[in-house]
Amino acid sequence: xxxxxxxxxxxxxxxxxxxxxxxxxxxxxxxxxxxxxxxxxxxxxxxxxxxxxxxxxxxxxxxxxxxxxxxxxxxxxxxxxxxxxxxxxxxxxxxxxxxxxxxxxxxxxxxxxxxxxxxxxxxxxxxxxxxxxxxxxxxxxxxxxxxxxxxxxxxxxx
Amino acid sequence: xxxxxxxxxxxxxxxxxxxxxxxxxxxxxxxxxxxxxxxxxxxxxxxxxxxxxxxxxxxxxxxxxxxxx
Numbered sequence: 001x002x003x004x005x006x007x008x009x010x011x012x013x014x015x016x017x018x019x020x021x022x023x024x025x026x027x028x029x030x031x032x033x034x035x036x037x038x039x040x041x042x043x044x045x046x047x048x049x050x051x052x053x054x055x056x057x058x059x060x061x062x063x064x065x066x067x068x069x070x071x072x073x074x075x076x077x078x079x080x081x082x083x084x085x086x087x088x089x090x091x092x093x094x095x096x097x098x099x100x101x102x103x104x105x106x107x108x109x110x111x112x113x114x115x116x117x118x119x120x121x122x123x124x125x126x127x128x129x130x131x132x133x134x135x136x137x138x139x140x141x142x143x144x145x146x147x148x149x150x151x152x153x154x155x156x157x158x
Numbered sequence: 159x160x161x162x163x164x165x166x167x168x169x170x171x172x173x174x175x176x177x178x179x180x181x182x183x184x185x186x187x188x189x190x191x192x193x194x195x196x197x198x199x200x201x202x203x204x205x206x207x208x209x210x211x212x213x214x215x216x217x218x219x220x221x222x223x224x225x226x227x
Contacts, residue, residue: 007193016197019204020211034177043172064225090192097160104164114168152171154164 029130039152046151049118051141052100053126053157054079054093065125067140072121075102084126084158099158118148126157159185 014025039046056070058080070076079100081093097103105117122141127133145153166183199207 005190005193007196012197015199016207017211019199019207020214021208022211022215036174036177038175039172043168048168064221087192087196089195091188101160101164104161107161108165108168113165152168154167 026128029134041151043114043152044112045115047116047118047149048105048114048152048154049145049148049150050100050102050105050121051124051153051155052079052121053084053124054081054100055083055123055125056080059083059125065127067125067137067144068123069144070121070123072102072106072117072119076100079123081158086158093158099156101154101156105154115151118145118150120144120148159187 010028017026050072056068056076056079059065070079076096079093079096081099082088086093093099100121102117102121105114108114109117122144124133124137124141127137163183163185166181166185170179170181
């Protein structure tokens with residue numbers, strides 16, 4: 001294991017938003033537990049999909065954010081990430097495969113590591129409204145994944 | 159390296175026996191200096207952050223007005 005320490009994001013962001021003048025700290029969603037389902041079939045027989053927080057189009061500051069879908073048949077030249085909170089001094093998102101690993105998964109499909117890469121990937125908007133995420137966005141994405149008969153989903157947030 | 163990281167994730171998924179199974183990868187890249195500076199609050203940026211907050215609150219009001227109208 002590399003000798004690197006994690007960033008304590010919740011404390012860091014709490015102090016940051018406090019400095020921005022927000023009096024009430026954001027209440028992160030919490031659950032008593034997480035439902036767990038073991039794999040029902042081997043990975044080599046499973047269809048894998050990607051869910052990303054990037055977008056296939058540029059989102060303006062005040063634009064309503066919505067679930068979006070892209071195709072994995074060709075790796076997108078670009079996915080839009082500027083409106084997300086990642087460290088824009090330390091790195092970049094020019095390499096789509098670094099956060100939406102279509103190429104890697106396609107190769108794994110060809111090698112038989114996974115059964116199949118789903119032909120669609122899904123973009124979930126980062127949303128401070130937990131009810132919007134739980135009641136609208138997640139069910140919409142789930143419906144799409146079920147329609148595509150996906151077995152495994154990689155959630156890759158930025 | 160990208161393939162190795164994705165492979166590690168897939169293998170973890172395949173062998174996980176409970177929720178919140180955590181593993182650490184041996185992969186490392188870049189440097190860690192950014193961690194100290196990430197979302198840093200100091201005397202040099204405090205005023206600018208407060209101004210940013212004012213803009214965010216103004217935008218939020220516009221959104222709420224639009225979304226609930």
